[in-house]
Amino acid sequence: MNKLIRQEIFERFRAANPHPTTELNFNSPFELLIAVLLSAQATDVGVNKATAKLFPVAATPQAMLDLGLEGVMEYTKTIGLYKTKSKHIIETCRILLDKYNGEVPQTREELEALPGVGRKTANVVLNTAFGQMAMAVDTHIFRVANRTKIAPGKNVREVEDKLMKFVPKEFLLDAHHWLILHGRYTCKAQKPLCERCIINDLCEYPAKAVP
Numbered sequence: 001m002n003k004l005i006r007q008e009i010f011e012r013f014r015a016a017n018p019h020p021t022t023e024l025n026f027n028s029p030f031e032l033l034i035a036v037l038l039s040a041q042a043t044d045v046g047v048n049k050a051t052a053k054l055f056p057v058a059a060t061p062q063a064m065l066d067l068g069l070e071g072v073m074e075y076t077k078t079i080g081l082y083k084t085k086s087k088h089i090i091e092t093c094r095i096l097l098d099k100y101n102g103e104v105p106q107t108r109e110e111l112e113a114l115p116g117v118g119r120k121t122a123n124v125v126l127n128t129a130f131g132q133m134a135m136a137v138d139t140h141i142f143r144v145a146n147r148t149k150i151a152p153g154k155n156v157r158e159v160e161d162k163l164m165k166f167v168p169k170e171f172l173l174d175a176h177h178w179l180i181l182h183g184r185y186t187c188k189a190q191k192p193l194c195e196r197c198i199i200n201d202l203c204e205y206p207a208k209a210v211p
C-alpha cells in the first residue's frame with residue numbers, strides 16, 4: 001500500500017469521526033489506567049458497568065486502597081479475571097502513592113513497571129490520557145492493519161512499529177481509535193461489513209466483498 005492511499009484512508013476516517021476516543025468511561029488518567037487494567041479479555045461495556053459504581057467511591061489511589069482488596073472485588077466481580085486484576089489495582093495504587101505522589105506517571109518505562117501494565121495498556125494511557133503518539137495494538141487493530149495492508153505484520157509489535165512509521169503524522173494521535181472502532185463495528189473478525197465500509201475501494205484484503 002502506498003503513502004497516498006494511507007493518507008486517503010485516514011482522511012476518510014477523520015471525516016466520518018473527527019474526534020474519536022476510547023469507549024471506556026473515565027474522568028482522569030487514574031480512572032483510565034484502572035479501566036484499561038480491567039479491560040483485558042473483557043468488553044468495554046462490561047468494564048463501564050463496573051466502573052460506573054467503583055469510580056464514584058474510589059476515584060483516587062488512596063480511596064482505592066481504603067476500599068481494600070475485598071472492597072474492590074465487590075465492584076469488579078462481574079469482570080473476567082477480576083481477582084488478579086483487583087490485586088494489580090491495589091498494588092498499583094500503593095506504588096502510585098509511594099513513588100508518584102498519587103499521580104499516574106507519564107513515561108512508558110514507569111507505566112510498564114506497574115503491576116498488570118503491559119505495553120498495550122501503557123500505550124493506551126500514554127495516548128488517550130496524555131496525548132502522546134502511541135499505538136496500542138489490540139486484536140481489532142491487528143486484524144484491520146493486516147487485512148487492509150495499512151501495516152501488515154506477523155505479531156502485534158511488528159504492526160505497532162509499522163503503524164508508527166506508516167500512518168501520516170497528522171493522524172497519529174487518533175489513528176488507534178479509528179482503527180479499533182473500524183475493527184469493532186465494520187471490519188469484524190467474522191463477516192466483515194465490506195458493503196458499507198468507507199474504505200472498501202482502498203482496502204487490499206483479497207477476500208473483501210465488493211459492493
Ligand code: SF4
Pocket residue numbers: 147148186187188192193194195197198199200201203204205208209
Ligand atoms: S473492505 Fe472489508 S476487509 Fe476491507 S477494511 Fe473494509 S470491512 Fe475490512
